[in-house]
Amino acid sequence: MEIAASNAGTVGRMxxxxxxxxxxxxxxxxxxVRAAVQPPYEWRELLRQCDAIGSLSLPLVALAGAATxxxxxxxxxxxxxxxxxxxMLPAVIVFSVLKxxxxxxxxxxxxxxxxxxxGAELGSMKVTEQVDAMEASGVDPFRFLVATxxxxxxxxxxxxxxxxxxxxxxxxxxxxxxxxxxxIRYFFQSGFKNVDFSDFLPSTLKTAVYGxxxxxxxxxxxxxxxxxxxxxxxxxxxxxxxxxxxxxxxxVLLVRLILAFF
Amino acid sequence: MExxxxxxxxxxENLSKAFGAQKVLNGVSLQVAGGETVAVxxxxxxxxxxxxxxxxxxxxxxxxxxxxxxxxxxxxxxxxLNELRRRIGFLFQQAALYDSLTVExxxxxxxxxxxxxxxxxxxxxxxxxxxxxxxxEQGHKMPSQISGGMQKRVGLAxxxxxxxxxxxxxxxxxxxxxxxxxxxxxxxxxxxxKRKLTAIVVTHDIHGxxxxxxxxxxxxxxxIVAEGSxxxxxxxxxxxxxxxxxxxx
Numbered sequence: 001m002e003i004a005a006s007n008a009g010t011v012g013r014m015x016x017x018x019x020x021x022x023x024x025x026x027x028x029x030x031x032x033v034r035a036a037v038q039p040p041y042e043w044r045e046l047l048r049q050c051d052a053i054g055s056l057s058l059p060l061v062a063l064a065g066a067a068t069x070x071x072x073x074x075x076x077x078x079x080x081x082x083x084x085x086x087x088m089l090p091a092v093i094v095f096s097v098l099k100x101x102x103x104x105x106x107x108x109x110x111x112x113x114x115x116x117x118x119g120a121e122l123g124s125m126k127v128t129e130q131v132d133a134m135e136a137s138g139v140d141p142f143r144f145l146v147a148t149x150x151x152x153x154x155x156x157x158x159x160x161x162x163x164x165x166x167x168x169x170x171x172x173x174x175x176x177x178x179x180x181x182x183x184i185r186y187f188f189q190s191g192f193k194n195v196d197f198s199d200f201l202p203s204t205l206k207t208a209v210y211g212x213x214x215x216x217x218x219x220x221x222x223x224x225x226x227x228x229x230x231x232x233x234x235x236x237x238x239x240x241x242x243x244x245x246x247x248x249x250x251x252v253l254l255v256r257l258i259l260a261f262f
Numbered sequence: 263m264e265x266x267x268x269x270x271x272x273x274x275e276n277l278s279k280a281f282g283a284q285k286v287l288n289g290v291s292l293q294v295a296g297g298e299t300v301a302v303x304x305x306x307x308x309x310x311x312x313x314x315x316x317x318x319x320x321x322x323x324x325x326x327x328x329x330x331x332x333x334x335x336x337x338x339x340x341x342x343l344n345e346l347r348r349r350i351g352f353l354f355q356q357a358a359l360y361d362s363l364t365v366e367x368x369x370x371x372x373x374x375x376x377x378x379x380x381x382x383x384x385x386x387x388x389x390x391x392x393x394x395x396x397x398x399e400q401g402h403k404m405p406s407q408i409s410g411g412m413q414k415r416v417g418l419a420x421x422x423x424x425x426x427x428x429x430x431x432x433x434x435x436x437x438x439x440x441x442x443x444x445x446x447x448x449x450x451x452x453x454x455x456k457r458k459l460t461a462i463v464v465t466h467d468i469h470g471x472x473x474x475x476x477x478x479x480x481x482x483x484x485x486i487v488a489e490g491s492x493x494x495x496x497x498x499x500x501x502x503x504x505x506x507x508x509x510x511x
Contacts, residue, residue, distance in 0.1 A: 040375075124361070132320050133358035137372040137424070138348040140340065 028220045032150060035142035042148050049152035053114050057160055064109045065164030068101045069093065069171035077176065089176060090191030097168035098195065099203045104251055105168075106161045107210035110153070111243040115218040118149055119239030122222025123232035131223070146219045153215030157207040165204070198262040206254045210247045217243045270295050271428050271460045272317065277326035278484075279312055286312050288484035289326070296427075299454050299461040301471035303506065304481035310464040311355065313481075314430045317462070318350055319343050330428070348376055351421030355433040357413035359405040359420070366392070366401035369420045376424060391419040395449060411442035418449060422457075429453070431463040435470055443470060450474040468492075468507060480506060 072093050080086050122145060125131050134141045173187045218239040225235040272294040279287040286309035294300050302310050315321045317328055319335045328335050330346055338346065359368045369388045377384055392398050395415040405413055414434060421429060434450065435443035447470040453459055454474060465471055471478055472492045480488040480495065480503060488495055488503045495507045 128356060128361075129354045129358040130360055132315070133352070133354055133360075133420075135320060136318050136347055136350070136352040136354075137420070138344040139372065139375060140344065 024224070025216070025220050028223070029216060031142050032146055032216065032219075035140055036147040036151065038143075040143075042144050045144055045148045046151055049148045050156055052117075053110075053149075053152045054156035054159060057110055057113055057156070058163055060113055061106050061109050061160045061164050062167045064105045065097070065102055065167040066171040068105050068164075069097060069168035069173075070175040072096055072101065072168070073172040073175035074179075077179065087190075090173075090182075090187045091194065093172035093176075094169055094191035094195060095199065097165055097172065098200050100255075102165035102168050103161050103203050103207045103210070104247075106157060106164045106207055107214070107247040107251070108244055109164075110157060110160065110210070111214050111247055112240055114153065115214050115239040115243040116236050118215070118218035119222045119236040120232055122146075122219060123225035123235040126223060126225040127228055127231060141223075146223065149219055150212065150215035153211035154208050155211070157211035157214075158204050161204050161207045202258045202262050206251075206258065209250055209254060213246045213250055214243045217246060271331055272462065273329040274313075274317070275327045275329075277313070277316060277328065278324050279309065279316060279321065280324055286484050287316070287323075290481070290484070290486055291326075292479060292486065294460055294462060296460055297454075297458045298476050299450070299459075299463065299474055300477045300479060301475035302462060302464045302479045302481060303466065303468060303471060306466075308481045309484050310481060311432050314352070314432050314462065314464055317430060318347060318352060348372070348424050349426050349428060351424070351426035351429045353414065353417045353421045353429070353431045353434055355436055357405075357410075357417035359413055359416055361405060363405075364401065365397065365403050365405065365408065365416050368405065368416060369401075369423055371420070373423050388419075388423065391422055392416070395419045396445075411438050411446070414438070414446055415449070418446075422453075427459060429459050429461040431461065431465070433464055433466070435465065435467050443467065446470075447473050 073089070076092050076096070077086065077089055080089055080092065122131070125145070131141045131145070134144060169188075169191065173182070173184055176182055176187065177184075221235045221239040221242070225231045227234070270293045272292070274290060274292045277287055277290045278285070286307070290309075290313065292300070302313060304310050312321065316323050317330070319328075319338075322336070330350070333342075333346060335343060335346065359365075360371065363371065366388055369391060370384060373384050373388065377387075379387070389398065389401070392401055395418050397412060397415050397419065400408060400412065400416075405416070408416070418434075431450065434446050438446065447467075450461070450463065451474045454461065463471065463475065468478075475492075477490065478488075478492060478495055479486055482502055488498050488500060490498075492507070495503055498504065498507070
């Protein structure tokens with residue numbers, strides 16, 4: 001009886017924590033929207049963040065995209081050969097990379113690299129009173145620190161996805177070419193023959209939503225850091241785990257919406 | 263109350279603040295006249311730093327009011343509050359310099375946003391301020407490359423860059439060796455003489471407070487237990503006050 005009551009208490013606390021988290025992030029988003037739309041705008045910091053999030057993530061995203069292309073090529077080649085559909089390989093690689101692999105790989109790589117970076121940076125600033133110092137000098141930290149990072153994530157994710165797509169398809173061809181020589185021209189012509197904008201644009205632009213999720217979750221966790229360096233560690237971990245989880249969940253929803261509307 | 267607040271830059275009335283079950287401030291009232299330097303003393307955890315954060319609106323009180331230049335800060339919207347904050351300089355306990363910016367950029371950070379002066383004049387002003395706190399040659403360094411005492415000096419330069427008329431110091435000499443602490447105390451005295459600023463200094467260091475403060479306020483368990491000049495506090499018969507005043511004399 002006591003164990004059951006204790007379990008009920010634990011479940012109750014977890015549920016309360018769950019709803020509390022969503023309530024708090026809801027209020028955080030409200031403040032974020034106000035900070036993002038009201039002037040003055042922090043253009044210079046936005047550009048700096050675009051550089052930090054975009055160009056510094058590019059090598060990692062390109063590498064992850066390339067690896068995905070190689071793996072897709074090797075695995076799919078084997079499967080298609082069994083069904084005598086080897087000629088479909090370029091199209092399968094292109095469709096897989098453009099519609100799903102490129103966007104989700106980009107989302108997860110950026111969740112890890114940028115989510116951890118933002119969570120740790122803002123968390124450190126919070127526990128060392130740098131955020132308070134900014135507020136005390138009359139600069140809104142939501143405008144300078146949060147809005148710029150979230151906007152940079154939204155803007156950079158689709159661009160990084162293009163890079164992942166490009167390297168994925170390119171390395172798909174390279175891996176294919178190593179096993180059975182095929183001209184790059186034929187590979188691309190065959191692969192892109194049936195691709196239209198409705199295959200490419202929605203799946204690329206959906207990553208802007210991933211950017212919104214990654215930026216918001218990481219900034220939220222960073223800005224509510226408490227408890228010194230241990231707290232910074234916790235915020236960093238939570239930023240990465242929650243951003244990755246919500247990116248995957250958002251993907252399920254977005255794929256359903258894209259299939260319904262395009 | 264409103265009319266009284268207009269006459270003094272800082273007026274705090276019956277301020278209380280608790281964190282969970284712990285009540286750190288319990289009905290504190292304090293008025294600081296223009297040009298006056300007040301030292302707030304007390305043991306660790308008696309709400310001294312919280313008092314400063316309440317004054318600048320970084321935290322909200324549970325009850326009571328804070329009037330800065332006659333304005334009740336609880337009634338201000340975020341834009342008005344930010345405008346008011348630009349008239350207040352704040353030196354944080356650990357200086358709180360921005361890690362990603364150089365010393366010079368740290369000092370220039372608020373100036374770039376709120377000064378209408380040309381860039382060359384802003385740069386000059388930053389250099390002047392850094393020289394005035396003895397950091398003229400260190401502008402290109404990152405905060406991690408300078409000592410704790412130097413960071414406090416840079417923090418002080420940053421607090422002064424918008425020409426505030428109120429300065430708040432949170433433990434300006436905490437964690438510093440006696441010589442560096444003495445230098446920081448001298449800087450506070452110099453500021454008081456030259457700029458005629460209204461200042462509130464939270465400190466443990468009664469020896470330093472004796473040199474720079476016009477008035478000392480002693481907090482215990484979230485309440486003011488003694489107030490006056492150093493000589494007034496020496497005459498106070500309360501055992502806690504005697505222990506505190508006698509500790510470093």
